[in-house]
Amino acid sequence: MISKVLFRVEGGAEMNLAVSADESLLDAARKAGLAIDAPCSGNGTCGKCRVKVIGGKVESGNRRFISPDDYADGWRLACASRTESDVTVLVPATAGAYKNRIKVTELQTGRDKAAFEHLRGELRDMGYLGSVSGHQGSGIEFLSLDMGQASADDPLADRERLVRGIEEKLCSRTARAIDLSLHALRKLPQILRESSFACTCVIREETGGGYRVLDIFPAGEAPVLAGLAIDIGTTTVAAVLMDIQTGEVLAAGSGGNDQIRYGADVINRIIESTRPGGLERLRKAISQDSIIPLVQSLSDSAGVPLEQIYRVAIAANTTMTHLFLGVYPDNLRLEPYVPAFFQAGRLRCVDSGLDVHPDAELLLAPAVGSYVGGDISAGVFSSMIFKKKTYSLFIDLGTNGELVFGNDEFLMSCACSAGPAFEGGDISCGMRATEGAVEACRIDEATMEPVLTVIGNGKPSGLCGSGLIDMIGELFRCSIINARGKIVREGKRIHRDEYGMGSYTIAQNLWITEGDIDNFIRAKGAIFSAIRTMLIMLDFSVEAIEDVYIAGGIGSGINVEGAIRIGMLPKLPSERYHYIGNTSLYGAYAMAVSCGAAGRIAEIAHGLTYLELSAHTSYMDEFIAACFLPHTNGALFA
């Protein structure tokens, strides 16, 4: 049977299409190109794909995430609903919350600006930025030439004239091959004649030796030499456009990873990639639907044309780099967990469909293993822990949790499946750290009333990672939940559904359930037990850690005391903790502006020892012990 479905998007468009009886409303919405998040990939386990049937009849098997009142009102899970007649469906505006909402920031203020300034200082000190040789710096520079008019006596072709001019100008450097990109060759005849055979070239020192003329401008023009750094997170894509010579940030922004439609975590994405056409669908979702519009926004915002982006550096976890390049990732989740590549080698942006300068290099931060990716090697670089004599612990709280411990003599890494809780996934009230997200909270112990800090100061629409940590810390501090995460007080903010599942109401239409708390406890347990296991393996005590660097997109900061109180982070003086933001993006930034930094990141990846936690039986015991608030061994946090 074929039914007609009219999707009415809250505050937006309407869409009509024909749907057969065996298609779910979620499948139908996807066919219509309508964004409805389904982090669980349509398995009915995340509760995110709620829609309201306002006309006609659907059959819907799963009521788990729908209260009886809401059910009576017509709310259903799109993934679990099939049409029994022509229907009209209201899609709430929040249904596409994960969808690519690109936000461009000017970096005029705030933490990110400070972080980039700090990094620029570090790069300058290391000789990776500024007027240093190409091998250390960007390797891309201007060269001004005045070659003299072509004439019957000197009828050399334009290209050969340019090459002769460059050779003369660079005579102090070793004589090496000079070549032109087709982009520059196409501009050459007119620019030479417009400006009396004088011009400004953009030349790049080549790894194989010699120089490549990437671009050419009329004499006197000083265009921006732009580079682009991208962090592809499982949930969020962040990018920054910079001046490749000075390191100045020209525009920064972020958006969702559109692959979220096919699953919230890497495992669901990998499974999707094994379906017919799945790999290409995922490649397009990240490349065409997520990265390209974001890059276009940055280009527009900074007023820098795409063709003036001469290098792109990307840092991402191993699955994301595979999917971005269209390389089959299934072996990442099959024993013996072997990726298709650690290093992607010398690629051009055009190979991956990125439409910037046609000869722009594409650099990917090298991975250490299947579960410790380029985001970590880039992150370790920008944390600078590899330069310290003292011991540091680096924690990247993303969809997976990755840890690196060590100093300037050794670095050991491991990864644990924390799940997407810290980025708002697998949590019914979770969301990314964008406008409307609760990023901090305080609960009155007596009244159980919360005071929320919301990004953008508007109406709260969900909890981001830091808000979630705070919320659970407060619920625990106020004895609203017990050590197992069960709600043990009653009151007007406490509700229980027909199965007895409790929830705490944060605000109107926003609540946290025992299921959410359970998911969070497993996430924090995975992190803490990984830290413990690694330290025990290395025979280090917790106190040996001089600094803990926390990276990732969990929000504008983390309440360290709260995180220690619930047993997520080891008990150390809070001044040893530092939230250092999106280190994956910062590392990609360093690669874009400096060949030296890119080389250093490759060395870091090569030198990182990988510890496979699952190979150690003690890890499971540690994990189970950590799945309490704060821990079965309370002395660790006393």
Next chain:
Amino acid sequence: MISKVLFRVEGGAEMNLAVSADESLLDAARKAGLAIDAPCSGNGTCGKCRVKVIGGKVESGNRRFISPDDYADGWRLACASRTESDVTVLVPATAGAYKNRIKVTELQTGRDKAAFEHLRGELRDMGYLGSVSGHQGSGIEFLSLDMGQASADDPLADRERLVRGIEEKLCSRTARAIDLSLHALRKLPQILRESSFACTCVIREETGGGYRVLDIFPAGEAPVLAGLAIDIGTTTVAAVLMDIQTGEVLAAGSGGNDQIRYGADVINRIIESTRPGGLERLRKAISQDSIIPLVQSLSDSAGVPLEQIYRVAIAANTTMTHLFLGVYPDNLRLEPYVPAFFQAGRLRCVDSGLDVHPDAELLLAPAVGSYVGGDISAGVFSSMIFKKKTYSLFIDLGTNGELVFGNDEFLMSCACSAGPAFEGGDISCGMRATEGAVEACRIDEATMEPVLTVIGNGKPSGLCGSGLIDMIGELFRCSIINARGKIVREGKRIHRDEYGMGSYTIAQNLWITEGDIDNFIRAKGAIFSAIRTMLIMLDFSVEAIEDVYIAGGIGSGINVEGAIRIGMLPKLPSERYHYIGNTSLYGAYAMAVSCGAAGRIAEIAHGLTYLELSAHTSYMDEFIAACFLPHTNGALFA
């Protein structure tokens, strides 16, 4: 005023469109995507765009190419006709004779097969083909690897495992960087697991050092490593697909250069390129409309997928290389005649829109000057005159005529605008050397009746270059035309139009006019006077020429005695003349199969001295003297 035009293509489609009063029928046809040849670019000087108006009224200013009978029948020049009402127009099948008719030949027989066999022998003798080092040979080879299963104890990533395997295998060679193309990386995980981590790689030695893995196949497979050579002529495009390792020709074919719609000669094309959007139109005409369908045909015919074409070499005149790459060519026709490039440098096929292997190199034979292009440096190589102690003259009879004279110690070149007569252009009965072309003829002196040799043995539909030379030689031998090319006999085959212009009827609907003969005489005069001027400049006598090599697409051969009789070629024993075919294509073939040959062609281009004929006053005198049959100085041919 807007009129409706219905184009009815003879034996084919119908097309309807609206046309304004200021658009010619030719413009309208172009808008409709209908091929009507206009070698003169719509200036009303070639007479090729004849159409028949069978309904409605047009205003048509130019009657020059239309006989009164034909005019009464409704025949008009499309370029000179504008609608005065809705009209129906018959487009004869011959209107698109120049249009891309792709012909794939198997090279099982004939001159081309012999020519390639001969060239393969020469290349082998010179060490450029067969089992020689990469620098001399193709530089692309197979490498079989067996790397052993990945395991928990050896969890190296696939790419790094492959690189390690290659390094071990190549340990006898210098240690150098090994990289993978994205194409190979994408195939890698599945192929390794399909064939137990054994595989066959296609590796290329890189100019900057190191190797690049272009492709990967399951162990035991021995795919063809294909290369492609293309000759882009102003009129014709010829291509050959070969096995890059053995040099074996897999498929060969040719088609028209679709740019012919915008003009028959390079000057008209260059003018078109200066119009808005013109450069891109011309680039697409040669790339998308001419080359890509031809390459696809060869790929289909040989059963070799496009992605297995690992190198493409192109030889063409300077204007064609500019237009193919989308580089503005206008300075080629403006003093001081400076091209945008002699050498195009290291390019990839994808840069030019050629959809073969994504990392395939694109090699362009280097030019010597604005009017001596890569087709000549490639042609000189394949003629092998650069290796001889004795003096040779190399003549390429294309739309332009180019000459090279010299031996293993020096080579001098010059170019003359012969016009497109030898390829059938500017001649009312002219056509390319394809099916239906008269390629030779004999006229009975008494009856003036001709005996024709027609390619394909069918009905004659025009004269190709060799047929034209023969025809004029015979008309002159039979005293039907005088030394100035005027018809001086009368008879049933002789007609004169209202202006007194004579013509000789070759067959039904096929005649040669005094205008055609005049165009031809100027073409042969340009060639002969260029030879004379160059020899005089160098102080060589004609007898010093041991061998004359004639190249170009004039037909399956040339009647040398006839050509000498009419004063086109110098008087030398006919055994010194050799017709050697499409040397530009042969040279491109050599570049595709051998890096050594490509280097040698670059050296030839570098060493060729260019003689600018127009700088020598004697050239004009020589030209005027040569515009007679055979010459004002008859002693030269006595």
